[in-house]
Amino acid sequence: MTQEVISTTKLIDFEGVSKTYQLGNQKVQALKGIDLTINSGDFMAIAGPSGSGKSTLLNLLALIDTPTNGQITYNDIDISTLSDNQKTMYRNKEIGIVFQNYNLIPVLDALENVAFALQVQGIPNHVCLSRAEKILKEVGLGTHLHHRPANLSGGQKQRVAIARALVTNPSVVIADEPTAALDSKTGMEILDLMKELNYTKHTTFIFSTHDNRIINSVQHVVQIEDGLLINQY
Amino acid sequence: MNYLQFAYRNILRHRRRSIVTIMTVCLGFVALGVLGGFLNNIFSRLKGQAIVAERFGHLTFAKKGFHENGKLEPEKYLWNAQELAKILSVTRKNAEIELATPRLRMFGVTSNGKASTIFVTEAIVPDDDQKLIKTNVDGRTEIAGMVTFEAKKQDNSAVIVGSELATMLKIKKGQSLTLLTSTKDGVANAVDVKIAGNYNTGNPATNDKFILSDFSLAQNLYDTDGAERVIVTLKNPENIDVVKTQLLEQLTSAGLQVEAKTWEELSPSYKKVTTLFGIIFRVLTIIISVIVLLTVLNTMQMVVSERTKEIGTMRAIGMLKSQVIKLFCVEGLIMGIMGCLLAIPILLAIAGILQVIGISFIPPVASVAVPLVLMLKVPKLMFVFALFSIVAIVSSFLVSRKIANQQIVDSLIQSN
Ligand SMILES: Nc1ncnc2c1ncn2[C@@H]1O[C@H](COP(=O)(O)OP(=O)(O)OP(=O)(O)O)[C@@H](O)[C@H]1O
Ligand SMILES: [Mg+2]
Numbered sequence: 001m002t003q004e005v006i007s008t009t010k011l012i013d014f015e016g017v018s019k020t021y022q023l024g025n026q027k028v029q030a031l032k033g034i035d036l037t038i039n040s041g042d043f044m045a046i047a048g049p050s051g052s053g054k055s056t057l058l059n060l061l062a063l064i065d066t067p068t069n070g071q072i073t074y075n076d077i078d079i080s081t082l083s084d085n086q087k088t089m090y091r092n093k094e095i096g097i098v099f100q101n102y103n104l105i106p107v108l109d110a111l112e113n114v115a116f117a118l119q120v121q122g123i124p125n126h127v128c129l130s131r132a133e134k135i136l137k138e139v140g141l142g143t144h145l146h147h148r149p150a151n152l153s154g155g156q157k158q159r160v161a162i163a164r165a166l167v168t169n170p171s172v173v174i175a176d177e178p179t180a181a182l183d184s185k186t187g188m189e190i191l192d193l194m195k196e197l198n199y200t201k202h203t204t205f206i207f208s209t210h211d212n213r214i215i216n217s218v219q220h221v222v223q224i225e226d227g228l229l230i231n232q233y
Numbered sequence: 234m235n236y237l238q239f240a241y242r243n244i245l246r247h248r249r250r251s252i253v254t255i256m257t258v259c260l261g262f263v264a265l266g267v268l269g270g271f272l273n274n275i276f277s278r279l280k281g282q283a284i285v286a287e288r289f290g291h292l293t294f295a296k297k298g299f300h301e302n303g304k305l306e307p308e309k310y311l312w313n314a315q316e317l318a319k320i321l322s323v324t325r326k327n328a329e330i331e332l333a334t335p336r337l338r339m340f341g342v343t344s345n346g347k348a349s350t351i352f353v354t355e356a357i358v359p360d361d362d363q364k365l366i367k368t369n370v371d372g373r374t375e376i377a378g379m380v381t382f383e384a385k386k387q388d389n390s391a392v393i394v395g396s397e398l399a400t401m402l403k404i405k406k407g408q409s410l411t412l413l414t415s416t417k418d419g420v421a422n423a424v425d426v427k428i429a430g431n432y433n434t435g436n437p438a439t440n441d442k443f444i445l446s447d448f449s450l451a452q453n454l455y456d457t458d459g460a461e462r463v464i465v466t467l468k469n470p471e472n473i474d475v476v477k478t479q480l481l482e483q484l485t486s487a488g489l490q491v492e493a494k495t496w497e498e499l500s501p502s503y504k505k506v507t508t509l510f511g512i513i514f515r516v517l518t519i520i521i522s523v524i525v526l527l528t529v530l531n532t533m534q535m536v537v538s539e540r541t542k543e544i545g546t547m548r549a550i551g552m553l554k555s556q557v558i559k560l561f562c563v564e565g566l567i568m569g570i571m572g573c574l575l576a577i578p579i580l581l582a583i584a585g586i587l588q589v590i591g592i593s594f595i596p597p598v599a600s601v602a603v604p605l606v607l608m609l610k611v612p613k614l615m616f617v618f619a620l621f622s623i624v625a626i627v628s629s630f631l632v633s634r635k636i637a638n639q640q641i642v643d644s645l646i647q648s649n
Contacts, residue, residue: 059642064545064549064640064642065640085553088552088553097549099546099645105546105547106246107239107245108239117551119235120547120551120553125235168551
């Protein structure tokens with residue numbers, strides 16, 4: 001198993017972040033004022049029971065949702081000052097997102113799925129494809145470049161998704177329960193892959209999990225319950 | 234990113250839905266193509282009727298004011314021999330002119346000895362008329378059933394009568410008729426003429442009174458050595474407006490006070506029919522475009538709601554709202570283009586089949602049956618092509634704009 005990177009440069013800062021959902025005329029407070037600092041190169045697990053607000057927190061971290069209150073800063077940029085297009089471009093270049101259910105695009109093969117994240121930037125196609133191929137080889141899928149998602153196993157799909165998240169060289173990868181749809185052996189393999197990438201590329205990884213085996217094998221864990229950060233070690 | 238390829242794969246992915254959309258566009262295109270081709274044919278036949286059967290040629294030159302007041306004071310609007318010679322020489326010198334020929338028109342009563350009825354005679358120069366009836370109208374040089382008579386030395390009494398007039402007076406080829414009319418000064422005059430044939434003018438309003446007579450005979454009857462009008466035909470009828478102004482200038486600088494009318498201006502039925510059917514066609518175009526719009530809208534709505542999570546994913550990965558919208562617009566556009574492209578061979582097949590089986594019909598405001606064929610006009614088809622493409626883009630835009638503006642988390646929640 002690879003060692004985790006220890007780092008001290010501040011990457012993300014949450015200050016009093018809360019999120020309230022409106023369900024009909026009922027309000028659900030999913031996050032109730034979170035203060036959190038994430039350093040560059042961190043490998044952090046977010047743990048907590050179902051409904052505790054893990055996904056909400058990760059969506060805010062991934063800039064695909066906006067907080068009801070509080071401030072989120074990324075590299076000292078106040079996110080609330082960015083326009084939608086600026087946020088999208090920031091997400092594309094700086095944040096890789098991995099989903100629980102892979103969310104690959106079915107009409108694109110593995111290589112194209114990964115290259116997609118670069119293509120939206122307008123990078124020439126052959127550059128996108130060669131960079132995508134390189135990263136797919138790194139996640140161990142060099143032999144499955146032209147398989148469409150339907151012809152890949154769950155673990156392989158998640159490797160493609162990780163490759164897609166990494167291909168733009170982001171400073172952080174955010175993964176909401178990346179192993180939950182996989183059997184535990186494959187789940188551990190994905191975790192090892194993430195650790196390895198964190199070590200070799202110094203990419204920050206933030207992910208949520210239910211799995212105690214995973215929580216026990218990670219050094220930096222943030223525990224939340226009922227929308228509050230209750231423990232961090 | 235290659236939007237075209239990506240969009241194309243998505244179209245294949247929703248195959249059945251895409252086929253329905255493409256077929257709707259295709260049917261709309263075929264419907265407009267058939268109706269349009271059919272109308273073009275009617276318009277073209279009516280055009281042939283005006284230019285050839287009613288002898289309007291392409292342009293008519295007359296003394297200024299003739300068309301307004303010529304009937305009240307005909308002698309005032311008559312050209313004398315010198316003026317006529319000048320007009321003919323100016324017009325015939327113009328490189329665009331195929332034929333320039335003088336005309337006289339007279340009204341009166343005609344009798345077969347037992348019964349009489351009113352007539353209108355158009356006096357033509359037989360040699361010129363031989364050429365006029367071969368005028369090329371939209372590629373056709375033979376207008377169905379068209380006849381004229383030949384010039385005979387020492388005898389200018391031959392006439393061709395409208396077929397309804399022939400029926401009314403029960404007269405046949407070789408028999409004679411008396412034409413009662415007056416000279417330009419209002420003195421009564423009469424002449425016997427010999428029937429050389431009859432033809433259907435194509436216009437029910439003139440077919441029962443029309444007589445084509447020899448220009449020299451009419452000059453005698455009218456007591457003039459000039460003419461009332463000069464009719465010209467053009468080598469390139471599409472230049473009619475340019476040639477009209479050009480000739481008007483040339484004739485004016487030659488010291489003549491003239492006015493010019495196109496065949497369209499002189500044939501009121503042509504204008505009425507084309508206006509009416511033009512409106513019908515436009516209304517239909519709008520209705521069909523709306524159907525295409527609603528179909529693409531509906532398809533895109535289904536596609537988009539099925540792919541909401543995917544759209545959320547693409548947005549999360551870094552696709553801009555505008556890029557998402559563009560992707561769906563390209564998908565809509567491809568289906569629009571495919572529908573139109575598919576329609577073209579179908580239209581050609583329909584046109585071919587009609588040509589082969591040869592159905593005839595009588596167009597409105599006409600009395601001669603003409604073959605039912607489709608006259609497909611490339612610019613008009615291109616217009617429908619462009620219209621449907623725009624409609625497809627607009628409907629895709631409307632649907633995708635909404636989804637692109639949705640919160641990314643909300644799009645991602647969709648389970649499938
Ligand atoms: N879109 C939403 N609308 C309304 N309420 C929501 C929405 N998303 C989440 N919630 C509520 O917010 C709270 C936190 O949800 P969240 O999905 O963040 O929990 P979680 O820790 O990720 O749970 P799980 O482990 O089951 O994924 C829950 O009470 C949930 O019902
Ligand atoms: Mg969750």
